[in-house]
Amino acid sequence: MSKIRVIFAGTPDFAVPSLAALLDAGLEVVAVYTQPDRPAGRGQKLQASPVKALAQVHAIPVFQPESLKRDADAAAQLRALDADLMVVVAYGLLLPVAVLEAPRLGCLNVHASLLPRWRGAAPIQRAVLAGDAQSGVCIMGMEAGLDTGPVYHRVETPIGPRETGGSLHDRLATLGASALLTALPGILDGSSLPVPQDDALATYARKLTKEEARINWTQSADAIERQVRAFDPWPVAQTSLDGAVLRVWGAEANERATTSSAPGDVIAADKTGIVVATGRGTLRITRLQLAGKKPMSATDFLNARHLEDKRFG
Numbered sequence: 001m002s003k004i005r006v007i008f009a010g011t012p013d014f015a016v017p018s019l020a021a022l023l024d025a026g027l028e029v030v031a032v033y034t035q036p037d038r039p040a041g042r043g044q045k046l047q048a049s050p051v052k053a054l055a056q057v058h059a060i061p062v063f064q065p066e067s068l069k070r071d072a073d074a075a076a077q078l079r080a081l082d083a084d085l086m087v088v089v090a091y092g093l094l095l096p097v098a099v100l101e102a103p104r105l106g107c108l109n110v111h112a113s114l115l116p117r118w119r120g121a122a123p124i125q126r127a128v129l130a131g132d133a134q135s136g137v138c139i140m141g142m143e144a145g146l147d148t149g150p151v152y153h154r155v156e157t158p159i160g161p162r163e164t165g166g167s168l169h170d171r172l173a174t175l176g177a178s179a180l181l182t183a184l185p186g187i188l189d190g191s192s193l194p195v196p197q198d199d200a201l202a203t204y205a206r207k208l209t210k211e212e213a214r215i216n217w218t219q220s221a222d223a224i225e226r227q228v229r230a231f232d233p234w235p236v237a238q239t240s241l242d243g244a245v246l247r248v249w250g251a252e253a254n255e256r257a258t259t260s261s262a263p264g265d266v267i268a269a270d271k272t273g274i275v276v277a278t279g280r281g282t283l284r285i286t287r288l289q290l291a292g293k294k295p296m297s298a299t300d301f302l303n304a305r306h307l308e309d310k311r312f313g
Helices: 013-024 052-055 072-080 125-131 164-187 221-230 299-302
Strands: 006-009 028-033 039-040 043-048 083-091 107-111 134-141 151-158 238-241 245-256 266-270 273-277 282-290
Touching: 006 052, 013 028, 013 052, 013 083, 013 164, 028 052, 083 164, 107 164, 125 134, 125 164, 125 221, 134 164, 151 164, 164 273, 221 245, 221 282, 266 299, 273 299, 282 299
Parallel strands: 006 028, 006 083, 083 107
Antiparallel strands: 039 043, 107 134, 134 151, 238 245, 245 282, 266 273, 273 282
16 A cells, blocks of 8 residues: 555645544655645734645645646646545645546545535534534545545544534544545455445535624524534634624523523523523523633623623624
8 A cells, every 4th residue: 555656635634634644554645735825813924734734744745726627737737746546635625527537546535524414615513503413524536526426435423412513523533534544445456345425315514604603592592502512613603792792612502491581681690601591492601702802601701790681692
């Protein structure tokens, strides 16, 4: 397996364990493709992607085209690398058919869902938001469609009752690297046959937006709690109080609670949290953040504020 020439394409933290696993296994990674450096931080200085940073540590050539679909020279450069296989993990750029067909054995994708459920950009957060009992990773053969390729290998993992988008992201990143190494030998020697996806069961995980982070208190307490967990660490569920934006980092739902208060009304506020009426049940906020401040416990928040007769949102 070490004689295989591999191109790796990935950008964020999620892709780093998979690249590290290939290198640790002794595969010859001849090039890394990652998105161009982007402005980041308060100074808006250009910052390399996590994948680029790891590639540079290992002195692997790095290519950062703005597009492989519109840049014919960049696509030709990739084909000239004469790779046996291309492994793609959260790269973030569309790959044209000419690129998908360039490696001798095609392109593999490490996808963070149990395909065909949650094809698309945000499968981890959508699974938490929807209340799925399980998530996982799939090692998929890539084709022109969006995450429609046949699956060589899948690994399932339960989604815990307190799971956040961030915690599931980190677990699946590690799980994806392990699944990739498990699947590779059979893919490379042809003994592993991929299973086509059932398109009738497909769901789409659209990209997250800041707009959908705003809490709608007419929803059920369970739905809002899932929103809080799914959008941690980004874009973070938020509401408002007296015209100020509040980010909600921790909350506990109680759908069995009954109240005559309107959704968004504060019912109680003490050291255990801030209890808010919802469309069904109540939500106890345990951790929150004022604009320009660090996240704090509800207890600390209440030390300087009284919430009697207040309403969120």
